[in-house]
Amino acid sequence: MRLKTALLSxxxxxxxxxxxxxxxSMPVEPxxxxxxxxxxxxKEALEAFKDxxxxxxxxxxxxxxxxxxxxxxxxxGFAHESGQGAEASKEKALEYYKKAxxxxxxxxxxxxxxxLLASEDEKERTxxxxxxxxxxxxxxxxxxxxxxxxxxxxxxxxxxxxxxxxFWWSRAADAGDPPSLxxxxxxxxxxxGFPDKxxxxxxxDTYRKAAGLGDAGAxxxxxxxxxxxxxxxxxxxxxxxxxxxALEAKEYSGYLALGDFEENVKKDPKAALETxxxxxxxxxxxxxxxxxxxxxxxKGTEKDEDRGLKLLEKAATxxxxxxxxxxxxxxxxxxxxxxxDIGIGYGHLLSAAAGGxxxxxxxxxxxxxSQKLGGVADPVAAVAWLTRAAQGGFAPAQxxxxxxxxxxxxxxxxxxxxxxxxxxxxxxxxxxPATYALARLFATGTGIKQDLPKAWALATxxxxxxxxxxxxxxxxxxxxxxxxxxxxxxxxLEDIKSDKPAAPKADAKGGDAPKPKPxxxxx
Numbered sequence: 141m142r143l144k145t146a147l148l149s150x151x152x153x154x155x156x157x158x159x160x161x162x163x164x165s166m167p168v169e170p171x172x173x174x175x176x177x178x179x180x181x182x183k184e185a186l187e188a189f190k191d192x193x194x195x196x197x198x199x200x201x202x203x204x205x206x207x208x209x210x211x212x213x214x215x216x217g218f219a220h221e222s223g224q225g226a227e228a229s230k231e232k233a234l235e236y237y238k239k240a241x242x243x244x245x246x247x248x249x250x251x252x253x254x255x256l257l258a259s260e261d262e263k264e265r266t267x268x269x270x271x272x273x274x275x276x277x278x279x280x281x282x283x284x285x286x287x288x289x290x291x292x293x294x295x296x297x298x299x300x301x302x303x304x305x306x307f308w309w310s311r312a313a314d315a316g317d318p319p320s321l322x323x324x325x326x327x328x329x330x331x332x333g334f335p336d337k338x339x340x341x342x343x344x345d346t347y348r349k350a351a352g353l354g355d356a357g358a359x360x361x362x363x364x365x366x367x368x369x370x371x372x373x374x375x376x377x378x379x380x381x382x383x384x385x386a387l388e389a390k391e392y393s394g395y396l397a398l399g400d401f402e403e404n405v406k407k408d409p410k411a412a413l414e415t416x417x418x419x420x421x422x423x424x425x426x427x428x429x430x431x432x433x434x435x436x437x438x439k440g441t442e443k444d445e446d447r448g449l450k451l452l453e454k455a456a457t458x459x460x461x462x463x464x465x466x467x468x469x470x471x472x473x474x475x476x477x478x479x480x481d482i483g484i485g486y487g488h489l490l491s492a493a494a495g496g497x498x499x500x501x502x503x504x505x506x507x508x509x510s511q512k513l514g515g516v517a518d519p520v521a522a523v524a525w526l527t528r529a530a531q532g533g534f535a536p537a538q539x540x541x542x543x544x545x546x547x548x549x550x551x552x553x554x555x556x557x558x559x560x561x562x563x564x565x566x567x568x569x570x571x572x573p574a575t576y577a578l579a580r581l582f583a584t585g586t587g588i589k590q591d592l593p594k595a596w597a598l599a600t601x602x603x604x605x606x607x608x609x610x611x612x613x614x615x616x617x618x619x620x621x622x623x624x625x626x627x628x629x630x631x632x633l634e635d636i637k638s639d640k641p642a643a644p645k646a647d648a649k650g651g652d653a654p655k656p657k658p659x660x661x662x663x
Contacts, residue, residue: 182211189215194225210243217248230255249275250282257295269296284312285320292332302334321350322358340373351382356391364397368405395419396426409440428455429463461495464488482512493525498534501525519550530562538566539574556587572605579613592617593628597636
C-alpha cells in the first residue's frame with residue numbers, strides 16, 4: 141500500500157476548496173432515461189411517473205408491459221428497482237429490464253447491466269459485461285463509458301485493468317461522448333490511480349478535445365490546468381482564452397479557476413478577490429467561499445469578519461458543506477462557547493457531515509463523544525459517523541475508530557483485527573499516531589502475529605512522522621535485537637517505504653484480519 145506523508149486538517153479542508161469542480165465526476169450509475177421526452181404508447185405512463193404519480197404510472201404501464209411494450213417494461217423495471225410505486229425487488233427489476241432490453245430499449249440494457257455489474261456473483265457480472273459489449277456495437281458512447289468504469293472499479297477482474305479502461309473510454313470518446321473524454325483526461329492525470337501511467341500532456345490534449353466539442357466544463361478544466369497546473373504545462377494566453385469561452389457559455393466555475401490563478405500564480409490577492417466577487421455575483425458557491433475567506437483573513441482587502449461570515453452563511457444556505465464546516469469551526473472553537481454557539485455550531489457540523497465531508501464526519505463523531513450536546517455522549521452516533529469517514533479514506537477517522545476497536549470503547553466490541561486493519565489504512569496515508577499504534581501491535585503481538593523487525597520498522601517510521609513514542613519503542617527494540625533482527629528490520633522499513641503491502645494479519649487462531657465493517661447504528 142502506498143505511504144503518503146500529507147495529513148488533512150479541519151481548516152485546511154475548508155480553505156482548499158477543490159479547483160475545477162466543473163470536472164466530470166465518476167459516474168455512479170447510468171441515467172434513468174426518464175427525463176427524456178416521452179413518446180409512443182407508454183407516454184402517459186412515463187409522464188405520470190416523472191410527475192411523481194407512481195401508482196397511476198404503474199396502472200397505465202402494466203397492461204402495456206404485458207403486451208411487450210419496451211418503454212412500459214422499462215418503467216416497470218425501474219419502479220421495482222427504486223421501490224417507487226411497486227415493491228422494491230432486484231429480481232423483479234432485472235426480469236422487466238431483461239424483457240425491455242430484448243425489445244431494444246437501451247436504457248433498460250444500461251440499468252440491467254449496472255445491477256449485474258454490482259453483483260457479487262461473477263456469472264451475473266459477466267452477463268452485464270456481455271450485454272454492454274453487445275450494446276456498444278450500436279451505442280459505444282454510453283455502453284463504453286460504463287464498461288470503462290467497470291474495469292476501473294475491478295468489477296470484471298481481480299484488479300483494475302488500465303488498458304481495458306483506456307480501450308472502452310477511448311471508444312466512447314471517439315463516438316463523441318464528452319464525459320468519456322473528461323474521464324480519460326482524469327485517468328491520464330492520475331486521479332484514478334496508476335501513477336506510473338501519469339501523462340499530463342496527454343491529459344491536457346484530451347481535455348482540449350472535449351473542450352473543442354463545446355463542453356463548458358472541459359473548457360474550465362483545460363483553462364485551469366493551463367493557468368494553475370504544473371509549470372511545464374502552463375500557457376496563460378491559451379488558458380485565459382478557454383476560461384473566457386467557458387464564461388461566455390455561462391460556466392461560472394471559470395471565475396474560480398481564474399481567481400486562483402491570480403491568487404496563487406500571479407500572487408495578486410486584489411485581482412483574485414475581484415475575480416472571486418464576479419463569481420460570487422454569478423452564484424458560483426466556491427467563489428463565494430473564496431470571497432468569504434478573503435474578508436475573514438484580510439487578503440486583498442481590509443479584514444471584515446462580519447462580511448466574511450455573512451458570505452459563509454450565503455454559501456451554506458446554497459448547500460455548501462465546506463461553508464457549514466467553517467461556520468461550525470467558528471462557533472465551536474470559541475474559548476467559552478455559549479449554549480447558542482454549541483447549538484448553532486452543531487447544526488452546521490451536522491449539515492457539513494451530511495454533505496459528505498469526511499473531516500466534518502470525524503469532527504461530528506468527536507463532538508458526540510465530548511458530551512457537549514446536552515451533557516450526554518452518544519457513542520452509537522459517534523461510531524456511525526467515524527465509520528462513514530473511515531470508509532471515505534479519512535486517516536484521522538480511521539485512527540480514531542481503530543482506537544475504539546482496540547479499547548472496546550464507546551459501546552464498540554473490542555476487535556483487534558479491525559483495529560489493526562484501520563491503523564494500517566491510516567498509517568499508509570502517513571498518519572503518525574496510527575503508524576505508532578500499528579508498531580505497538582506488532583511489538584506485543586496483540587491480536588496479530590508478533591513481528592519485532594516490522595514493529596521496529598514501523599516505530600522508526602512513526603518517529604520520522606513526529607511521534608516521540610515511536611523513537612522510544614524503536615530504541616528499546618534495537619537494544620535487544622540480534623544482528624539478524626536488525627537486518628530484518630531495515631529490510632522491512634525499505635519494503636514499507638517502497639510501497640509494498642504491510643497490512644497486519646490476525647494471529648494463528650484468528651486467520652487473516654477482516655476488513656472493518658460499518659458499526660451498528662445510524663447517524
